[in-house]
Amino acid sequence: MTVKEYNNAVREFGDHLYRFIYRSIRDKHRAGDIVQDTYEKLWRCVTEIEYAAVKAWLFTSAYNRMIDVIRKDSRLVDVEFYDDASLYAEESSTDLNEVLHHALERLPAVQRSVILLRDYEGYHYNEIAEITGLTEHQVKTYIFRGRVALKNYLVKTSVWQ
Amino acid sequence: MAINDDMDYPRLTPPDDRYPAPGNLFRSAGDLTDEQFDLLAAAWSENALPDDSLAEIEALFASDPRKKAYAEIFGQLRLTPYDEKWNGLHSLMRPTPTTRIIRRVLMPVLAAAAVIFAILFLRPVTDKQTSIKAPVSSPEVAMAPETVKAAPAVVKEVIQKPELSVNKASPATVKITSVTAVKEELPVPVREQTVKTTPVAVTARAEAPIIKAGIDSRELLAVELNEIPASLNIPEEEENWLMKGIAGLSKTIKREKTPVDGYVIAKSCIKGINSVFGSDMELEKIVSNAGDTVAVSFNSSLLSFSAPVRKSSQ
Numbered sequence: 001m002t003v004k005e006y007n008n009a010v011r012e013f014g015d016h017l018y019r020f021i022y023r024s025i026r027d028k029h030r031a032g033d034i035v036q037d038t039y040e041k042l043w044r045c046v047t048e049i050e051y052a053a054v055k056a057w058l059f060t061s062a063y064n065r066m067i068d069v070i071r072k073d074s075r076l077v078d079v080e081f082y083d084d085a086s087l088y089a090e091e092s093s094t095d096l097n098e099v100l101h102h103a104l105e106r107l108p109a110v111q112r113s114v115i116l117l118r119d120y121e122g123y124h125y126n127e128i129a130e131i132t133g134l135t136e137h138q139v140k141t142y143i144f145r146g147r148v149a150l151k152n153y154l155v156k157t158s159v160w161q
Numbered sequence: 162m163a164i165n166d167d168m169d170y171p172r173l174t175p176p177d178d179r180y181p182a183p184g185n186l187f188r189s190a191g192d193l194t195d196e197q198f199d200l201l202a203a204a205w206s207e208n209a210l211p212d213d214s215l216a217e218i219e220a221l222f223a224s225d226p227r228k229k230a231y232a233e234i235f236g237q238l239r240l241t242p243y244d245e246k247w248n249g250l251h252s253l254m255r256p257t258p259t260t261r262i263i264r265r266v267l268m269p270v271l272a273a274a275a276v277i278f279a280i281l282f283l284r285p286v287t288d289k290q291t292s293i294k295a296p297v298s299s300p301e302v303a304m305a306p307e308t309v310k311a312a313p314a315v316v317k318e319v320i321q322k323p324e325l326s327v328n329k330a331s332p333a334t335v336k337i338t339s340v341t342a343v344k345e346e347l348p349v350p351v352r353e354q355t356v357k358t359t360p361v362a363v364t365a366r367a368e369a370p371i372i373k374a375g376i377d378s379r380e381l382l383a384v385e386l387n388e389i390p391a392s393l394n395i396p397e398e399e400e401n402w403l404m405k406g407i408a409g410l411s412k413t414i415k416r417e418k419t420p421v422d423g424y425v426i427a428k429s430c431i432k433g434i435n436s437v438f439g440s441d442m443e444l445e446k447i448v449s450n451a452g453d454t455v456a457v458s459f460n461s462s463l464l465s466f467s468a469p470v471r472k473s474s475q
Contacts, residue, residue, distance in 0.1 A: 003257045010253045018247035032249055039253045097241045104240065119240040125209070140209055147203040148196070150238045 005051040010039060013055050017062050020120060024066055024113050026105060034069060038062040059121070060131045063113060070109055103153035111146040114139055202232035277438070424457065 001009075017038065022031035038061045042049065049057055104112055113132060117123045125143075129136045193201065204210050205218055222229035256264065428444045435442055440461065447456040447467065458467040 003255050007254050007257070010250060014250040014253065015246050018250070019242055019245050022245060032247055035247060036249065036253065043255065096237070100238060100240050101243075115240065120242045140204070140207075143207065144200050144203040144209075147206070147235050147238050148199040151199065151203075151234060154238075 001046050001049050001051045001054060003046075005054075006043065006046050009042070009051070009054045009058070013058055014039070016121065017058055020059065020113075020116050021062055021066055023101070023104065023116055023120075024109065025070065030069060030073075034062055034065050037065055056127065056131060059117070063131055064133075066113075067109075099154060099157070100150055103150045106153065107146055107149055110134075111142045111149070114142045115146045118143055198228070199235075202228075203235045205232055206235035206238075281434070424454075427457075 014035065018031055018035045021034050022028055025031060025034075038058055041061055042054070042058065104115065107115070110132070114128050114134075117128045117131060123131070125136045125139045128134075128139045132139065134142070201210075201214075201218060205215070210218065218232075222232070424444075424446055431442045431444050434440060442459070442461040445458045445460065446454050447458055449455045454470050456467045456469045459465065
């Protein structure tokens with residue numbers, strides 16, 4: 001990959017990557033740090049990566065970096081969605097997309113990530129599996145369970161009766 | 162006791178009940194719990210069901226439209242990304258080789274050129290502004306080439322300056338009568354006043370007086386010319402920055418009090434600057450019809466001005 005292609009990768013995928021990480025960990029500063037670390041890592045091995053594969057490489061690297069950050073930071077312990085009834089607070093917003101993002105924040109990190117990769121980036125199950133290191137069957141299971149959790153959030157917060 | 166296969170590998174399950182019947186593990190869509198049906202509906206909304214499962218759930222939806230309407234809800238649970246951008250993205254860009262060359266070479270060169278330009282041009286502009294405000298001894302003869310072309314000169318103005326400088330080698334007395342009274346109000350055609358010859362003095366021989374256009378030579382009367390003093394004294398209060406600077410510089414270089422042709426030195430300097438920097442600066446002398454140097458004109462692509470020359474500076 002040339003310097004020009006690297007710059008194109010920054011312009012084309014930078015915001016996508018930041019969006020994915022930010023929605024996954026809900027921390028703008030950490031998301032920015034992760035994106036910056038990812039591109040620094042890309043620059044170090046820029047000659048070894050083909051431009052056609054750089055997007056998947058970026059998301060894989062950023063995802064792994066995010067998992068490391070989550071593990072190191074005790075404040076980012078996953079919140080279990082299903083068992084805590086207090087999480088089903090009355091939803092004030094009526095915008096479906098906004099409510100879905102509120103519900104997404106209550107999903108486990110892995111479910112959140114695979115749903116974001118599926119909805120934001122339109123990745124197929126096998127591509128998500130490569131990025132996250134899961135099997136394709138696990139990816140499907142996480143996505144389907146995540147959808148059911150989102151639906152339950154909408155029903156229990158009285159957005160959907 | 163003889164050892165047989167059963168003792169080595171005792172069976173934990175009866176041979177006839179080892180595997181269930183093939184159909185016992187399957188459940189029809191109608192027999193699923195609500196949670197199981199939600200998962201199946203979510204998979205259906207994602208088009209992720211295999212063909213046999215898809216046919217089965219389609220059959221269920223055909224028999225119960227409410228379940229289909231319920232399953233379609235999952236198709237609406239799609240997240241749309243917000244337009245969130247990271248401000249630090251631009252800092253991740255890397256300079257290309259071309260950009261690096263521009264930054265490391267071209268920019269310093271341009272900066273140096275700007276500094277040279279400022280040194281060469283801005284200083285004279287400042288001095289020129291003060292010079293303009295200073296009183297001019299003979300404003301009627303201070304002319305620029307543009308002025309001459311725009312307004313035709315009058316013979317009166319030109320020939321009222323009878324001081325002709327002559328070569329010291331051949332001092333002569335020329336009798337020339339002023340033609341002011343004869344052709345005072347007659348404008349003469351516009352003539353190019355710019356003279357690029359370098360000598361300050363012009364030759365005026367008594368035997369061949371200069372014939373002006375439209376003037377009968379028989380009407381010309383000889384006038385007596387006095388030799389101009391050889392010393393070129395520039396007073397300290399000289400306001401003309403150009404002549405003052407040139408004279409001062411030439412004196413410093415030559416370290417003598419002899420008169421110095423400052424115009425030649427200045428023109429040589431400008432020629433040298435042109436050859437080094439490729440500029441198109443030009444220093445010209447404006448000479449009146451009588452041969453007097455009345456002004457020095459400086460022309461460049463960015464700046465053009467003319468400065469009057471006092472008689473004492475010639």
